[in-house]
Amino acid sequence: MEAHQIKQEIHDFINNADERFLRLIYSMVESEKTEKSFFDTTNEAMTERAKKSLKSVENGNARSIHEFKKDVESWKENRAIQ
Numbered sequence: 001m002e003a004h005q006i007k008q009e010i011h012d013f014i015n016n017a018d019e020r021f022l023r024l025i026y027s028m029v030e031s032e033k034t035e036k037s038f039f040d041t042t043n044e045a046m047t048e049r050a051k052k053s054l055k056s057v058e059n060g061n062a063r064s065i066h067e068f069k070k071d072v073e074s075w076k077e078n079r080a081i082q
Helices: 003-015 019-034 043-058 065-078
Strands: none
Touching: 019 065
């Protein structure tokens, strides 16, 4: 499958995805956009990232690992992924 076909399939899938899955994908995209080598990150950047993470948690944008795993399993079952 060529890149343009893969992109089209991903677009189609996202257009029909539920909010929970979209948030999961969004987190992955954001992580990829900002990912740097751990050793290349300055102390200031790490501190700022930690502050943003804490603010996100304070705003209620967090869930337990058990909830996350349950969501992933549910998503896999609904899409027949093993």
